[in-house]
Amino acid sequence: MNRKWVEKCRKIEELASHYSRHPLSSPYQPRLGKPWQPSSVWKLFHRQAAALQYVKTCKEDVHVFALETVLDDVGRRLYLVSTYTEFWFYYSKRSKTLAHCYEVIPADTVCKLYFDLEFYKPANPEADGQKMVTLLIKFFIRKLEEHYGLKCSADFVINLDSSTDEKFSRHLIFSLPNAAFKDNIHVGNFIKTVLQPLFPQSTSTHKDPGTSVIEAAKIHDDTSKCNIAEATKGTCNGGKNMPEELCELSSFLVNDKYGGKQPFIDLGVYTKNRNFRIYKSSKLGKNAVFELAEDNQFSCKPPKHLSAEEYIFLCSLISNVRFTDTLKILTCASPSDKNGSSRVSSGGSMISGSDMSGYKASPYPEIDQFIWSVVTREGFQGDEDWCLTMDENGNIKKTQQIAAPTEEHLSGESKDQSETCDKDWDDCIDDACILEAAEDVELADIADHSLAEWNLEHTDIPDELLLEAINDHTSVQQ
Template identity: 60%
Template sequence: MKRKWIEKLKKVESLASQYKRHPITAAYKPKLSRPWQPSSVWRLFPRQAAAFLFAKACKEDVHVFALETVLDEKERRLYLVTTYAEFWFYYMKRPQSLAHCYEIIPADTVCKLYFDLEYYKPANPGANGPKMVALVIEFFSKKLEDDFGVKCSTDYVLNLDSSSDVKFSRHLIFLLPNAVFKNNIHAGNFIKSALQPLLSVNGCIPTSEAFLNERSMNDLDGYCGNNKQKPQKIPTELHLTANQEICDLSSLFVQDKNGQMQLFIDLGVYTKNRNFRLYKSSKLGKNVNFEVAEDNRYAVKTSKHVSEEEQIFLCSLISNVRFTDSLKVLTCTSAENERTGASRLSAASSVISGSTMTGYQLSPYPEIDHFIFSLVTREGFNGGLRQWNYFSTEELLVYDTINYHWCENIGRAHRSNNVM
């Protein structure tokens, strides 16, 4: 009897300890106690597509979030459909189940301009992260005014910090007055287009930003006057002002863990249904949340029913856009760049027609570009990527390769074989 009592006591103590770590929160109760909040919707899905189908069928203004978790000893992502108000109601309690959350930026919806900035600290001991952040804000604020007539400054940029001892990490969200981008593909096109002179400093657009190497940096040094030897290939169309911009932006090149050169700006975060980590969330297995940076100058406006923290959360959501009659929707495709006179980045530009996107060299999916490029350059081949087509209905990405004629049927290359 005594033994059974001791076992029951241990179970109770274990449960008490568990509830202390993860307290039960009050239930979300809209309408009566919170008449300004929407009805309760809280549905979890194992697949992103199912979550979006449910969200589209809801009458309420719901959104899709991704939750990182461990199920059956495997890292998984679950997809939550709920309103911003209900999500925040539970999220502010900091339960373990909502510790690693991501906003899903829906495809083909208007969005804010945003940046993911990072570098590996041990490989870049001389880098000045805050100064590089300020440079990014200043440069793109000028580009927004030059290309679209939209005025911006540091006061319009929400600056979030998730840095650790080994990694410098920031999110920048541009809260432009009455201006948003058509979708995050257009936002990415604008950023890549603005950076074209920097990426093409050795005379050609790199096949992928991940392939920037030491030779590119040597060319950059020569181009900026740090080397007496002038690079062999210099874009003749660049004027003095463009040259100065390239020199100013050269500090945005950093080294990764393997010593390879890469951009401080992650150009891989402008893809369909992108998962973008939330304010107050950390990556699974880590304990470094996104918080407001010390050098942030954006001041949130609070209201009677919305606290300062909730307002920061709402401002940080890329697809949380308030529509007004004066809202200006910005676009950036190859045709748009030609019309406005902005720098054209053919490698990253895309033409959208119905459910199909087409472009040259770089697709909106740099990780896949990198993988395909590794296939067409193996075993001594000097292949490349000429064109890509994305069919959204089938979720199919097709590449046309160049200088790669390998035929699996005969086990060798032959000239008449074009690989897709």
Template identity: 50%
Template sequence: MSKADWGKRLKKVEQLAGLFQQCPLSSAYKPRLSRPGQPSSIWKLFPRQCMAIHFAQSCREDVHVFALEKEHAKMGQRIYLVTSYSELWHYYSTYRQSLMHCYELIPEGAVCKLYFDLEFHRPSNSRIDGKAMVASLIQYVCEQLMDVFGIECSEKDVLNLDSSTEEKFSRHLIFILQNAAFKDNIHVGQFVHAILQPVLSVHRKGSELEKNLGVVTEDRGERGLKASSQAKRPKREERDLSFLLVKHKDGQDVLFVDLGVYTKNRNFRLYKSSKVGRNAAFTVAEDNRFISKPERNVSAEESLFLSSLISNVSFTSQKILTWDLPDPEAVKYPKPQCSSTSHCASDSLEGFQCSPHKEVDSFVLTVVNRDGIKGNIRRWNYFVSEQLLVYDILRYRWCQNVNRFHKSNNVMILVDLKEEVWYQKCHDPECRNFRSSSYPLPQDICVSYLITMDEEDQTYLMDDVGNIIPSQKSQPPEQNNQGSSSAVRVHQVEVFESWGDDSDNQTYIEALEMVERSTEFAEDDVSDELMLQTVNELEFQKDL
């Protein structure tokens, strides 16, 4: 071989080496944590919220839904991630650049913590002490929890997160109560509205507050507060809550507490995350007094992260707090009421309302309607952390432990959606620790989704440094050729079929995202009329 030929070959090898350094080849990456007992990992990305929710509900693994915002994406556009808490924390603490705009999805009907979103425009409220307002609000809410529910708490039970800037004062408050949580975030919203009625009624007419009130009325709040006096606790003097009124940019009075964060399937920004285009991530506030208690093999930082998750609530020994619903057609729960997984109230509080899993409700009714006895569902609670539906049963007291009907205490039917089984527990003190045998759920209500998917069906990929990118299949052919030399490690994702041409498809997707973000139309099933109206509005705006 001549010297010239050798030089050409060496140059070619150096070029190939440089290319492989820039685009290394690797096998498809499937995340798996190395903790003892950790199950196989799931990390799936979805273009639509309803797809992610359906997938998470069908998984036997302990998974949850999170929303991700991407830099340089269209305003409001989000990708939905399904994974476990531990898996998210592992990559969340590693790929901060890619996962820095992350939101927890608080599922519809899920038992959750009491939480607040607080903010005001600093230049318009230069004389206001934000820290003092937060401290006063925490004290007031703790007093109300004691007066209404008999729950004792203090600022040491409140995780105080801060994402303030020079332009805006911004806080998140998460109440980590001892063995107590709210039935869902709708009930949280009703409670918050009720205890803030004194300030809401002050500047209701002609202010921005009226827009935030929605369907809640002052009378309903008064009924709830009057009912609290029936608990025979000392009645406090009505507090002056005028300190919660702040000035908007336009000079109008608005509320320090954001009342719009208590809707179905609400996206709530995570600890250590910021909004797209901003660098103000939520951190522990200087005046925070809450200290997390890490479990074994969990770091203090991860423990704090888990404490900040609104729907991270366990079933064991929880008192479920409820508040009257404003819809007159809805079933009336006890007004301010404390139910418990360990005791039962009287039969006079009966009522039935569909859970998010209506097929499971129907099945449970068949279990408690037999042998001439017509049982009913008195109350349901959904613990999303364990995918557990807990039904308090009315008028059906058969207990497998004593092999007979209890004389007074009712039973519970528990449905484990992960294991696809149901079993019975008891309110009777003698059966406190009893759990019946597990029975399989009917196959027709056990909807299973495929866990593994072909790479060719992927819409989004995540590379080995955490960047979320469109798959090559979703790109035009000429872009596929440009990227054909690079093989990236990916987390597998769900894909939806496209229809029509690209412009029609994009318009429909934008319309669907607009409808799903609406608090008024938060259901998965969207009417054709509404979609057609929204598509027409988008097309009209684009023609302008």
């Protein structure tokens, strides 16, 4: 009896040792199974460039997220490619591996107006962060109407808070109705342009204001005479000739750790492929996550199939912009450009002398549909990349020409042809000319079909035509 018991214990110990060395697989996690949910895409990359490149080749509407993690005792970032729906499916489970996530805002991509607000509390004991945020929202709502004619309210602003006892930290995302900026560079230009009165005129032609800590000497001298309490009440007792707007702007200035002055708007977050911390995430090694602020006024009315939290998550993503026929694309030149100005474009109208490029779809669905109808005829597959430029006269430049495959295409080689429309097209702006152009397209289509039906094996070329071609060739050589 004892011998059998010892043998049984030995086998149990062997099994325990085996499973400790070869643990069982993790529990099965169901994939997205609802009819309206996309196909599963979940791919990790060590480099951001590789992740962004993969997005261009993926058929699904995928996006890049940066994940902060510890590998080999070193903090690193991995880059995840997935759809918004699938990412939220796993992210909402509060997994430790997805506790420190950032949205990658792709370069040259339409995006929302956003702010990263922060200041060091011990250096600013009298600063009222909540009042400063309220004033900033009202101020930029007014500036959006002045520069672009857009009307919005605090109901369109997502206010996220990640403050601690030491640091005040907020994210503001303006989910503007039917409007978005051309990219986050233009967002930064707009904000720097608005803040320009804070900076001496002597420095404005050399360098954009503040992508880092700004020294006290660079801030307008009169701003120190106006405080947040006065600004919020609409009064100012600062310098004698101090403009009221400058007094209002001065409420956005805070002290840094080194005794200098700086805006509490972080002007360094408007760069290409910027990583921006998302809703419900904290920094690696920290516990403060971004939650809805107490004074948040965003109107949360989630559509069917979406929870309130998922809706807030989607609305808070900077590059999550839905293209419509009436979407207005906002642009703003750099403050250092004297000829720069703020522009707004709607539908298919022009954007001041700037390139727009991307993949999958352009901002103009009707043009996409027409191009695809031509490119994919007879089973041919065209390129998905697009690049569009329009100058002040409406000329299209640097437009990638997409045509049926030639021998060059079939061999794996292709060329991008860039050309500017000639003056005949410039003068052609009436309906009759557009109709004539449409007829030319139809004739070209008929010609393509005729050539396709022409079989050289059953068609003899007349001798006279061959002799004429030989004589022409000989005369050219002579």
